[in-house]
Amino acid sequence: MSNLIMEMTQEYSPLNQNQRLGVIMEKWDRTGLLKNLSGHKAQVVAQLLENQAVELRNQMINDKHRQAMLLVITRLLFLWFAVYSVSY
Numbered sequence: 001m002s003n004l005i006m007e008m009t010q011e012y013s014p015l016n017q018n019q020r021l022g023v024i025m026e027k028w029d030r031t032g033l034l035k036n037l038s039g040h041k042a043q044v045v046a047q048l049l050e051n052q053a054v055e056l057r058n059q060m061i062n063d064k065h066r067q068a069m070l071l072v073i074t075r076l077l078f079l080w081f082a083v084y085s086v087s088y
Helices: 002-008 015-032 039-087
Strands: none
Touching: 015 039
């Protein structure tokens, strides 16, 4: 059981977190947004930028999902009204 827990939470180990932070810092450093920042400040800003980018992506996905659902509901209502008005 403990092996399963260790496997399932492996991504949360300090080693993996440091590797992940390094990748995030490299990515945001290429944009120039971390210029003139060093050490801890650069890490914090990179993580904040990453969090905001992920949240923006999630909102865009949710908005697309809402738009698609609204389109489906609109079409269903249109069909329902068309069938209802023809049958009466």
